[in-house]
Amino acid sequence: MKSLLDLLRGLRGPVPVPVPVSRVAHTGWLAVWVGLAMVAAPAWGQLRGEAGASVLVGLPQNGFHTQINGAGIGMGFFAGVADRRSPVLVGADLGFLIYGYERRSEPFSYTIPDVWVDVVTSNNIALAHFLVRVRPPAGPIRPYFDALMGFKYLFTTTQIENEWYYDEPIATSTNFDDAAVSYGLGGGIDINLAGGRGRGRPGVMLHAGVRYLFGGPAEYLREGSIRREGGWVRYDVARSETDLLINEFGVVVRF
Numbered sequence: 001m002k003s004l005l006d007l008l009r010g011l012r013g014p015v016p017v018p019v020p021v022s023r024v025a026h027t028g029w030l031a032v033w034v035g036l037a038m039v040a041a042p043a044w045g046q047l048r049g050e051a052g053a054s055v056l057v058g059l060p061q062n063g064f065h066t067q068i069n070g071a072g073i074g075m076g077f078f079a080g081v082a083d084r085r086s087p088v089l090v091g092a093d094l095g096f097l098i099y100g101y102e103r104r105s106e107p108f109s110y111t112i113p114d115v116w117v118d119v120v121t122s123n124n125i126a127l128a129h130f131l132v133r134v135r136p137p138a139g140p141i142r143p144y145f146d147a148l149m150g151f152k153y154l155f156t157t158t159q160i161e162n163e164w165y166y167d168e169p170i171a172t173s174t175n176f177d178d179a180a181v182s183y184g185l186g187g188g189i190d191i192n193l194a195g196g197r198g199r200g201r202p203g204v205m206l207h208a209g210v211r212y213l214f215g216g217p218a219e220y221l222r223e224g225s226i227r228r229e230g231g232w233v234r235y236d237v238a239r240s241e242t243d244l245l246i247n248e249f250g251v252v253v254r255f
Helices: 004-012 021-040 062-067
Strands: 047-060 072-083 088-107 116-134 141-162 171-195 203-215 217-220 226-229 232-235 238-241 244-254
Touching: 047 062, 047 088, 047 203, 062 238, 072 116, 072 244, 088 141, 116 171, 141 203, 141 217, 171 217, 171 232, 171 244
Parallel strands: none
Antiparallel strands: 047 072, 047 244, 072 088, 088 116, 116 141, 141 171, 171 203, 203 244, 217 238, 226 232
């Protein structure tokens, strides 16, 4: 089991496998783009904020797709600030996806076989990115372009729940986890639904977008990777790069 600290330590060492030229180009281009965006941003004299929530549909790509065939479903949250006259917004983007799920009933123990509980295993990805967004500072329809840099945290948990009762779990354990560097590009559109037409007045916008997140290599479990044999647990660990194509639909509040 690896931790985020192990990942950061590993980044300082030599890379064990060659990095594809296309990936190096993507990284260099992204760094230049973010640097230019930050330089172009004006002084933050009159700030205006935006925050939003979206439903996420994550589609594994390339090597990640060969290991995980299904889509991940989850939620995303975004918050950022910009000068009222500037097209450049900076902020943070967080997300959570479930890409595998299993629920089964088991007796509470061998000595209490007449009490049953539900055992729930889920395979999850947490996303955390710094974001630079370029879009028109005003208008009823605002297309945007994003650049993102951060990390993905992949983890599998198993918890015991009361049968038919959706309250606090009886016990929870993290079976396996790992993390990977993540970066990418995206775009979409925000459409004004209500308010926001006057100076300083809040507005609500419909939000739709897509982004491609390149991901470094990581180890993780898939649905069905946990095997129980004679009272022992064995993990079938997969390893690949962690590219994701994410579609998002939600609302943004501008204030």
